Amino acid sequence: MGNVVSAGEIRRSVVDLCNQGQFFAAHMRLIDNGLDAHTHPSLWELIERRAAEAGDEALAHRVRREILAADVASVDTVLNEARYEIEQGQLGRARALLARTFGEEPENSEARILLGIALAPEDRAAAIHLLDDAQNGSEVETLWAVDAFRDLGELKRAMRLCQTAINRFPMNAMFRNRLGWIAEGVGDFETAIAAATMNLNGDPDTKVRALNRLVRLHRRLGDKPKAMVYAAQLLREAGSPVQKLALARTLGQTDLLYGIVGSLPSLHARGGLAEGEARKVLTFLLDEGEIGLVLFLWREGVPIEADMRRVLMRKGFGEARADLPRSIEDAMGIRSPEVLFPLLPEASDLPLPSDWSPPLRDTDKIMLVNSVLAAGGAERQFLMLARALVAGGIDPDRLHAALFSLERDRGHGHFEDALRATGIHVHDLSAQDLSSVVMRDHQQDTMALLPGRMRSDVVALYGLAQQLKPAVIHGWQDRAGVASGLVSQLLGIRRTVISARNMRPRKRGDEADWIAHSVYKDLVAMPSVAITANATEGARDYEDWLDLPRGEISILSNAVDETVFFPTPNPPPSDGPIRILGVFRLAENKRPLLWVDTMAALRNRHGLDIAPRIVGAGPLAGELQRRADQLGLHDLRLDPPVEDPSAIYRDADVLVLLSQVEGTPNVVLEAQACGLPVAACRVGGVAEALHRDGPGGGLLLEAEIDASAAADAIAQWLPTALAADYRPRVQFILDRYSNAALVDRLLDLYGATP
Template sequence: MDALLEWNISADESPGDWEVLARACLRQGDAETAALACTILMKAEHLHGDLAITHANRLVKQGMAGAAIRLLTAQFGDRPTNNAAKQALVRAWIEENPRVALDLFDAADDEPDLALLRVDTLRALDRLDEASSLIERLANRFPEDLRVLTRQARIEERTRNWAKAIGHWTRIMQDHPGQSTLARMKVMQLQARFELFEDAASSAAGLMWPKTADESVDLLTRIEVLQTALQSRAVRDLIIAAAAPAERGRHTPETWAQIMTMLLDSGHIGLAAWLTTQGLVFNAAAIELMQQARPLLGLSDLDLRNPAKAARITSPHVLLPALSDMARTQDNKAAADGKILLVNATLAAGGAERQFVLLVKSLLGAGLDPDRLIVALFSSADELGHGHFRVALEDLGVTIVNLQSQNASAPDLPPDYRRLLALMPRRLRADLLPLLGLCLKERPSVIHGWQDRSSIAAGLAGIMAGTPRIILTARNMQPNRRLLADGESYRGIYRMLCKAASVQMAANSEAGVRDYQAWLDLPEGTLSVLHNAIDTKAFPLLRTEPAGRGERPVRIVGVFRLAANKRPELWMRTVARLRARGRIKVQPKIVGSGPFLSEIEALKGELGLHDLVVAGNLSSAGAIYGDADILLLMSRVEGTPNVVIEAQCCGLAVAACDVGGVKEALMPGNLILPVDADPETAATLIEDWISGLDWSQQEANVLAVRNKYDVTKLADETLKLYRIDHAQVLV
């Protein structure tokens, strides 16, 4: 290449020489020089045939799918007949717009490579039932194909069948030694999701310090392990050490390009900017982004000489001053009687999602026209379990927008806005872009985020779009109590948003208000309380006679997700100890689903709870509470648990651990358990409580809980937050 450049032989005048160079470099394994030669040929519009396809695939890997699409369509058209070109174009469109990718397939595309790409396209569109069906057919044809096995595992992950996913990755680890590091990484990540932290730590140790010399661990794997373990400082130190002049040559340009992408995706933009000063080769898009970022972020050459100092510059924190300026200067561009945009992540089978639907119902009941309400969801895919309450919401007649189906571009944005968005962490950017586009299109007078993820995106979109009123409602305790990886990022954004005059933040309990105010270091009274509500028609009085009368046992139900935070093992061991004490006959039942189902089924035998029914997700009050006397809840963290309100509304007595807003939600005569109670202590307390329980109190409790959590109160409190009075409701 040096000779071609020195002799001033251009690709315009002599493309053949550059093509020979590119092919020779590919044969010799010099992918870096081959890519540079292909880039020169592409700019000269002389990159053709298999070289164009090879380069397009490389562009996709480097995050430049748009450039790959332009190259391929220029050479092969919108629907290539060349099989390799078609595959490359599908890969590019999966990244850019998977709906276009799906349109490229023909009914006859049954060749394995194209079939696997169809699976990938369906996965990108969240059409996971179709993807699963297709991959099962491929597994029958190619049972040992690693590509099929990995896709099976990834689909199980997406559908939250984490135990099955671990099984698939374990098989890959055993049967395909060359992929053991990837498989072990996936197992570790799934164990962390399960909150099986000891197992995850053991897997992490195996990855970081392999037992044999044959199990070498590359730099990318080490970084991913540390990121999973939330060890951001260790990630920083590892990358800085690897970029040292004596070490950097040990890693390929592709590795450094992937590291750059990982840093930008995770918000480590200062460290990414420092790497661009170290003579390492990255794709043009990353370098251009970092060059644009320097004036926006106030990065100086002095900052970038010190990698430790540069590493402290992270997104979105460093962007907050610019966003704060937007909050002060943005014009309000909506009418006071405009639309109300309600934002939630999903409509999964959860208490917060049930309350979200009830919020919409209460606003309509207060007189709001359905045409004024827009509900935006990050996902409502049934295959992911995200559509549980969709029919109930559709029946209310409001507009529902699936943000995943929206164009991810935000029109009419000034350049500074676009640069800000490009510098945000990938997950936040993916949420914000379509929501911001919707805000700019609809110009609502109110945007209301429900739960942390939705509130963060709604708050930022509202600030950038100039929405007059922005409501952020927390439905639990603050994120760090729930071990959320994004907790610290959320903290900075929340603090910035709460300074804006257009923003009001709320939580669903006094305990939640205090918790968030302390976490955010905000003055008392900054947050409001927006209580939960109960649909009394959906949860009527079901239990009217004392429990345990005659020979009938006391029927104890647990209603919770089968996950670590809900502590299902503690629940089961407590019930087993209560039964073993012998004073009270017990009939147990669990309503719920989740990743711990197989562990619960195994524990039933160990504890002798052979009659324990695990009923899965149930919807109606009768199915959940109709054959129960007592609700037992032993969660580690809660906000205001809907099940506590619902059970009391149906006439059940409740025993629950003293977390979050539980104490506020319990009426007199119910039992508060210590959060750190062991099974024996909890069983003793429950036994004494049941023995002395005044069942006549439950009728008064039903009336009290219905009054406190009345739906009309939810509507009134919400309209006050919106600054809409009842005269405006009917506009």
């Protein structure tokens, strides 16, 4: 008769095996000796816990499933399994497990947070309700809740929770990191800077991340000297090549980026560039579109992943070592997406037409694409686009608006309700299920080699367009225009319209303007593609940039809805102060500080009784308020953007716009449609948009002007403009910027028959 092994001996053996890291053997010891989870749950939980601590999640999961099947799971085991299912994307399993164990309203704080995360895709309100209690949770639970709110797009909730957590867990830099990211996302730059500054005293990695954020924030605020101070410090602190490359790109210092890349082969030869770091470098460069630099480092012996190498070779790069660039200079001209063109006919599923026929049919779908629906003029015109098409007789069911983001807390959904009210379909591309997207191998290769900033846009838009099969795709502004142009080629969409910005990307500070340039150059030669601008000045700038003859970029003028923007009949005379209105984003190119300085000069130098008001938001809000206080403009009224601004014009006497950069500013058109006189600087399409005839004509100021000169000109012009008949201004807008004119132009661009 064989020796009988006692339960105590098995227990000691299992503990010893776990101490040696042999978790699978310990698991088998229990099974072979008949010690199941029902009779010996503590031993099974020991193996589960120790395996999970060692990172063997697969075995830990298997053991937990057996414990759960035996109905002897402890609270910790249930929570660990729920966390595992969430990490694996099995939210339904996690949801069922948590609800079965803890109910729909768990008292256990960790269970509440996990159930909130699991419920998020299915029941947003219930998820928020559960996660709102996380302020009293543990350090780890609170961090989970912050991330869950971020994933839900509830950035303000995430921000409030971070601020509470920073006070409760002052040593945890992760809360300050997240607070900085979230605050920047919602436009609270002062909080973002404060959070990053606090992390300057953290560990080296935390400090580097904080310096990177401070460089980016101060560049966005237009404070280049301060950005350079932090950049210099970052160069001293940054330990990894990727951190230095990211800094060079953030600063727009292409020469610095090339210099860093040029130093990497010798660094690798000395053993100073580990394989993992080399992989990060090559991934970063590929995401930046720098294919040539990737090929150069490959030639120089820097290790490249097999998948990346195969994709490059399938696209014709690196088939022979001799063909790889020998120097940085050789590599500089090999950039994506330019080197991927022409995409057709190799990459297309459907052949594009050689001309504009056949015409748009009554059943054809039209896809309108924009980045976001923020409180800006371009976004308002996107709304007008949809309204005009519906008013022009297009069935709303044929119209689909696709937005890259509609996150309300980031200001991306300001016009969403108004857009949905038109009856058209509205799609949030950030919420698209990409699992059903089907691409051929060569199309997948093309996606893999696109710059990272384009790749996610194109893949999401491709998936929706593949599903809807539109006959027309209309990209609004450059980001959406680039993605729409590529998708139209890849899917063979019959007609493509791209409505460009008010000036080429580099003039707006985009150092990577070769991306849009290469796409537009490929598209503009196709008869099925039309590129438009909303003003002659903008069209000429794009034509110069793309080396096109005059008239190649056509004009698609803005429109004003005369049913919304109209003057108050017989306005009563105002006996109070002159109500001066500014409507603009509080950003550097709108010159809000010049606006405030001009108001102070009108009051202090010219003695005008004024009531200044600004409607807008942006990164300079804090600085603007401080400047107003310093100048004694304590009565400055600063209001956030509104969805329907028509009422604010009727509560004003004059509009003043001192932007340095504009296209055709909607506020100039809308104010005049409401009967207001307008003073604005000669930039972009302002001169075209401004009624200047007769005593009630607008005031066109010089583009480069200081507050004293602006105030002098406005003070001299204002009395006559206010006393003049408002009706010529209104008629000017009706004649040139009507909805009917926009509809006719759109239908012509889309190929609709009269």
